[in-house]
Amino acid sequence: MLVVFAGRIHAARRATKAHTRSVEAFRSRNGRPLGEVRGGEVQISDDLPARPPGFRIDELRGGPARVDVVPVHLGTDGTQLAACRAAGARGIVLEALGAGNLTPAVLTEAIDCLRSGVPLLVTSRCADGPTVAHYGGGGGADLAAAGAVPAGPLGSAKARLLLAAALTAERGVDAALARIGPHLAAR
Secondary structure, three states: OEEEEOOEEEEOOOEEEOOOOOOOOEEEOOOOOOEEEEOOEEEEOOOOOOOOOOOOHHHHOOOOOOEEEEEOOOOOOOHHHHHHHHOOOOEEEEEEEOOOEOOHHHHHHHHHHHHOOOOEEEEEOOOOOOOOOOOOOOOHHHHHHHOOEEOOOOOHHHHHHHHHHHHHHOOOHHHHHHHHHHHHHOO
């Protein structure tokens, strides 16, 4: 899928609305556009990103699995995560600080979610750059050690849709996470 807007061609997986009212409202997250439309001519880059396998419509029947997004900021505790788990979320996207860091209180509840079988994808509040398992003390390294999955270059909205599709299409958490792996590694 593509998003073509204001003469720029973006891969749907990278496209993000970057401005509320600008004519050039869309941009490519973590990269440049795939091409441009100039004078009625389409110009495509030679450096096209890999397209991981998608989901078939018949795999998604029955509606999407509930996947919630929990933003993290300084001072966040685990209350929102616990509420999502209690409300029946089958997966949670943690919109973390920087490259995927949390507060210690969120980390405690994140571990409880993972132990109860609720998978966590970790994204960043930053507009560009991947999430990585780097720091301890509430950071991405502690999350990854507990079983959370860095969402790589994906933003929270796309990570939520991907995890919801995988949890709907696959029978178990491990199969769902294996299914999304190529999407998290794709540039």
